[in-house]
Amino acid sequence: MDGSTSLMPRHAPFLARHGVKSGSGPTSFAMVLEAADRFWPLVDVKGPDDCWEWQGFISQIAGHGKFQINRITYPASRIALKLHVGRMLSREELACHKCDNPPCCNPAHLFIGSTKDNALDAKAKGRLHQWSGARRGENNPCAKLQEHQVREIRKLRGTMTTKQIAQKFGVRPGAIMAIFTGQNWGHVK
Numbered sequence: 001m002d003g004s005t006s007l008m009p010r011h012a013p014f015l016a017r018h019g020v021k022s023g024s025g026p027t028s029f030a031m032v033l034e035a036a037d038r039f040w041p042l043v044d045v046k047g048p049d050d051c052w053e054w055q056g057f058i059s060q061i062a063g064h065g066k067f068q069i070n071r072i073t074y075p076a077s078r079i080a081l082k083l084h085v086g087r088m089l090s091r092e093e094l095a096c097h098k099c100d101n102p103p104c105c106n107p108a109h110l111f112i113g114s115t116k117d118n119a120l121d122a123k124a125k126g127r128l129h130q131w132s133g134a135r136r137g138e139n140n141p142c143a144k145l146q147e148h149q150v151r152e153i154r155k156l157r158g159t160m161t162t163k164q165i166a167q168k169f170g171v172r173p174g175a176i177m178a179i180f181t182g183q184n185w186g187h188v189k
Contacts, residue, residue: 029088035069036083042067043080043105051099052080052106063102080105081112094118100125136187144171150185 042056042065054065054076065076078095082088084107089095096113097104104110113121122128138146145153149169156165157180166173178184 029082029086031069032079032082032088035067035079039067039076039079039083042076048106048108050106051101051104051109053101054103054105058103065103065105076103076105077110080107081110083107084110085112096121100127137185144175145169145185147185147188150179150188153179 042054044053044055046052054067056076057066058064059066066073067076067079068074069079075095077097078089081095089112092114093112094115094117096111096118097109098111099106099109101109119128137143153165153169153176156168160168162173162176162180166176169176175184
């Protein structure tokens with residue numbers, strides 16, 4: 001082989017997860033290298049031990065930087081790691097962060113790892129969500145309601161519309177329905 005990584009059928013699951021249609025996207029490391037001149041100006045390069053934060057588009061869901069090559073969007077940290085190691089990463093290889101800062105593109109803060117490596121790293125740092133029930137309800141830092149409010153919401157069922165209840169408590173109607181069905185806050189009696 002010539003060192004390029006072609007997008008063969010075995011890559012279909014990876015491509016589908018990232019919204020790439022078969023036959024599109026960068027097919028070689030050369031295309032990543034050509035994009036380097038556009039990539040690095042979007043990184044706030046600081047000292048060697050500092051996080052180099054991505055200044056381009058940031059995903060609102062996970063906070064990771066996003067960068068396009070050939071109209072295909074990739075995590076910015078993955079591109080930074082590819083440029084640092086000088087090769088394409090396999091579909092099993094992730095760009096993991098030592099610093100736990102999603103927009104960071106400092107190659108010194110990145111390492112190649114598997115999904116399992118990333119999960120073990122998150123667990124060791126106390127970031128992996130444990131479904132032990134310890135973080136459910138009010139113990140969940142993302143909770144917008146308290147248990148007494150959930151009880152009040154249940155009492156309001158049938159007296160107000162779901163939308164009105166949601167507005168009263170500052171949540172979406174879907175959150176109210178999840179309380180009514182027991183999908184959320186089922187442990188509150």
